[in-house]
Amino acid sequence: MISLDSTSRPLDHVAVAVHSLEESMPLFELVTGEKASTPETLEAQGVRVAFVGAVELLEPLGPDTTVGRFLERRGQGLHHVAYRTGDIVAELARLEASGLRLIDRVPRPGAGGHRVAFLHPSGTGGILVELVQHEA
Numbered sequence: 001m002i003s004l005d006s007t008s009r010p011l012d013h014v015a016v017a018v019h020s021l022e023e024s025m026p027l028f029e030l031v032t033g034e035k036a037s038t039p040e041t042l043e044a045q046g047v048r049v050a051f052v053g054a055v056e057l058l059e060p061l062g063p064d065t066t067v068g069r070f071l072e073r074r075g076q077g078l079h080h081v082a083y084r085t086g087d088i089v090a091e092l093a094r095l096e097a098s099g100l101r102l103i104d105r106v107p108r109p110g111a112g113g114h115r116v117a118f119l120h121p122s123g124t125g126g127i128l129v130e131l132v133q134h135e136a
Helices: 021-032 066-074 088-097
Strands: 011-017 040-042 047-052 055-060 077-084 115-119 129-133
Touching (some): 011 066, 011 129, 021 055, 055 066, 066 077
Parallel strands (some): 011 055
Antiparallel strands (some): 040 047
16 A cells, blocks of 8 residues: 655646657647747757646657657657656655655656656556656
């Protein structure tokens, strides 16, 4: 059984895998009424990213990347849901102790200089979940 605590973890963003940021940004700008951020390349994660409000668009750097393989199998669409935490290391320890399978036991650098870690979909109802700690 998963134990709950009183600390809220608000939704940070949802991520959508796309073939092209430049082709996808205008649609999400139209839908959200917000302007897309300047695209950022995360070489270590094999993606280019841009945010349009609370939507993160993910474009693979190549077909052999995680997002590239996702697009090949599933096509464009929802990739993951991200929740914000103030202490990502403690949150990972708490979730692992509760029996959830972690993809990342140690946070890694994410977009915007934030620290991120992923939970395995096998323990989260088939949904890839990301934890995000915003850096000051």
